[in-house]
Amino acid sequence: MFAIKINVNIKLFFISLFVFLLLLNKQLLSQDIPIIVIAPSKKPQSVSTVGSSVSIFDENYIENTNDFFLGDVLGNGTPSYNFFQSGGHGTESGIQLRGMPKRYSTVYIDGVKMSDPSSVSNDYNFNHILKNQLSRVEILRGSQSSVYGSGAIGGTVNIQTKRGQPGFQKSLIYNTGSNALHDLALSFSGANAKHDFYVGLERFQTEGISAMDDNNEKDEYRNNTIVANYGYELSDEIKFKTNYRLADTYLQYDTVDNAYTDNNYSDAIESSASVSLEYIPNKKFSNRFTMAKTYIERIYNEYNHDQDEYAGDRNALSYSGIYNINLDNSVIFGADFELDEMALKKDSTDSKHNNKVFSRYLDIQSRITNNLYATLGARFDDHSIVGNEDSERLTLAYLFDDKTMKIKSSYGTGFRFPSIYGLHYVYGANSETAKAEKSESFDIGFEKSFIPLNLGIDLSYFNLKYVDSLEGWKTNVASGAAYTWQNSPSIVKSHGLEFISKWKVNKFLNFDLNYTYTSTYDGGEQDDPNKSSSYTIDQLVRVPKHFLNLSTKIPFPGKNFDLALNTKWSDEMRDYGNVNIPSNSSYDDVRLDDFLIHDLSFNYNLFNNYKFYLDIKNIFDSHYNTALQYSQMDRSLNFGIKRVY
16 A cells, blocks of 8 residues: 555665674673653663653652643743743643744654644644643653654654552642632542553633733633543553543634634644553563544634634554563564544635555664663654655763763654645645655763762753755745645754753752753745845744743741742744734744743642642733733732642
């Protein structure tokens, strides 16, 4: 059904030969290094041996933040992570990793790919992920298509929901605050020798703020989320697992024509489900078979427009295998099949289209010397319309004998297939000549722990570029039709520095600091035939050159409470000049001002497992934008209580 390139088999042969020769000539001593589950290889791996740049947020970290949505949680602790939102809670949002637009980062929830097949760029809005049902988030930065396929150019966000723990647990969380905000979360979970289960329910609602700067009409938002997970160990060799998540949302929104009205609203459903069977015949070999489904439906109702309906449906089958040659060497391999479907009803026009992708991948983890760890990977993808793409990666990590310092580096290629929308949508379709975008990414850095000072630092340099950028505003030379999706020949670049520091000064004072410098070049714009003479070839939109987060925590030992101050500073950003200003017909650069935001939190442990918090967001009521003309939250006060049984 799919064509296979001849050079794919050649590459696979040489990779296999390399691995065989590498493993044939080594006998290595093993060190006692803690094992954690980590995203880079889809295999349990020690973070100290990983050559890629990765940030990990565990359940304790997530629960101890007073944010409601995952995007806000990650925004305070991740370098090269830029979260932008078109208004208040629930409005369109996205994440940018290493300066790349949101379409160049992939998002997974419990291993299920969450991008929307019906969206213009097959990307994912981060606006509906409530945090209370999450247990872990791993953010992998840099091109990772060799592991995660199309779209993983800027990086990958791997999200895990909660599962049952031994015994039986119940939890109750209630939050309230400014803008008539109410949030209620319930959960029930447990586990024994054979079974584990988790059921979490959450209702979030707020009357909101106006999405647009120059308007006082508030935009209501509601979110009902359920997470249900179950696992069953049939035997020592066979394990069964299911995951299910559903978010049902309602949002009032403002249109760009300044006609602000409550009549504009959207209903959306976002769901993911998976069923997996793991077969482990022995300690060396494990197999996992998975069926997964993603369904995202969006309905837009505007007072002056026909109802628009979008439905994206993804069905996936996958197999992954892990063969542990010995304690220090493993081979990870697998295959994926994905069927993406888009159903669209817009302007009284119905359309349905689909595409298929078949993938194979191979990943090798190896310990080359007593201190040097390497990963070599390759992936081969066949798209039913666009054709074939392959991607590779190499990572190295050198861990010094005292385990207080690591030098790390990674190189990877990536790609992004055109979306179904871009290939088939009637106003700009181009299924004949459109091809995949391609990327190349490199980073190098070091991590160092100063044990006597209780100080840890992480510094990395990254360099990323991609070509054949898909643009929807270009004129098709052959047909003369405007807005046709075509590949730009220009090179888009991003490079910069990431710095992370964690310092426990003493038992009364902790500092967490991360800083990112990002310099980008939007090479695609030089090909715009309609660009203004004053158009500046500059930073990619909504990407600050400088971004800093500082978290200061003051625990009071023996007093059952702590204070936390979070400070966020962003350099000025560029945005599209005419997106939300109808009177401005030019595409001239518009600058978003820099901003400095402070949040203060007070947490108190009450009796009988009750926890109370008080949170002040944007203490000094600063006005700022992460997208032109779209409001961000003013000063707000929230408080809540949590009870764990």
